[in-house]
Amino acid sequence: MFAVPDGPLTREIWMRYALVRIRELVDKPRAEMTDTELSIYTFATAALSGGEPIIPLGAPGLHAVGTDRARLCRVCGAEWPLRGAAEHVAGCPVRSATA
Structure with a gap:
């Protein structure tokens, strides 16, 4: 320590x-x-x-599935396409903060 x-x-x-x-x-x-x-x-x-609570999959240390690029919310664990609308899990504090 x-x-x-x-x-x-x-x-x-x-x-x-x-x-x-x-x-x-x-x-x-x-x-x-x-x-x-x-x-x-x-x-x-x-x-x-x-x-950053929302990061692109494919960032250093992360691996996107195939060639698909996506985003990941590290708070609720939701993933959605890079060009799609955010799809946070209901109750995610990031969802209400960015609405």
Whole structure:
């Protein structure tokens, strides 16, 4: 675990500390997470990958099926064609935020 060193708390030191803490949360098995940890899990995963809740499939680290390009909501897990309308799962907070 990365400990915050003594001395001035610079932006770089704080960001490194925060990212290590976020990574620890994301790597923790979901069965062992508290309710609070589960409630921020999707936001933590988004923070590690640039903060965007909707990402294109085929982005680095992801694989689209065949040559089809699509988008994925990391909050609700819905996928839809790149040129199609967003098809979030009912109750997805991103759906109501982008409506």
